Amino acid sequence: MTETTAEDLREDYLARLDEAMRGLPHGVAADIRGGIAEELQGLDASSVAARIAQLGDPVAIAREAQDETPAAPPFVVAAPIPAPEAPRPPTTSTRGFALTAALTLSFGGIVVPVVGWFVGAVLVVLSPLWRTWEKVVAIVVPFSVFLLTAILITTMQGFSVATATGSSSGTGTPPPIANPLLPAWYDFIWFGVIALGFVLIPASGLWLLWRLRGRAVR
Incomplete structure (x- = not known):
């Protein structure tokens, strides 16, 4: 054993x-x-x-x-803390607002003359998606061209009327009487300015839309 x-x-x-x-x-x-x-x-x-x-x-x-042996404390799984929601960008920083602003600048003056264009200009200024110089080009340039042309035509029209009045008061040959049914020379210029506005103002808004392409929302 x-x-x-x-x-x-x-x-x-x-x-x-x-x-x-x-x-x-x-x-x-x-x-x-x-x-x-x-x-x-x-x-x-x-x-x-x-x-x-x-x-x-x-x-x-x-x-x-x-x-x-002391009992081990129960293992508690902490609930995950939800991540804070990212703050929503202001409405003026959205692409939809910028599109609305550019289209209002282009065609708002056609729908509501003068007032519609000014509304579009304000909306464009409020949007941060364009640079300052782009806003200046789209708003100030068409407005300045239209304003300067209107001042020039008004001045030339006043000068023409004054010349005609001076000639009629002299002793020379009286000026020919204008036919009210036919447009004067400055009327053609006014028509040209209006046509320029119909082209230049919509073009400025469409140019802003072109500048907006591929630009990230801030």
Whole structure:
């Protein structure tokens, strides 16, 4: 019959202890196993058997250790904090507002004469999608051309009337009487200015639309 050695007794007891302490925290189980292994180290078979009898059943050791181990606090998964919503850009910064402004500048004066154009100019100024110089070109240039041409025609018309009045009051040959049914020379210029406005003002708004292409919303 094979005699059981001290090493066999020690390894068997430690194996049963490991199995019993499987549910304990790793640090607690390692400390208990290390302490018992140290106590059994270097003893002969009879001494190991006596010490094992004093230590008792590994299941009882594991249960006692479990009772003395403080319960771990429950693991709480924190609810994810929702990311703050990005602030919506103001209405004047949207592409839709810019499109409305350019189209109003182009054709608002046709729908509502004069007032419609001024409304479109204000909308264009409020939109940040165009640079300052682009707004100046689209608003000031057509307005300046129309205004300067109107001043020039008015001045020439007044000069022509004054010349005709001076000639009629002299002693020379009286000027020919103008036919009211036929337009005067300055009437043709006025028609040209109106036609220029019908071309230049819509073109300015369409030019803004062309400048807007591919431009990112701020």
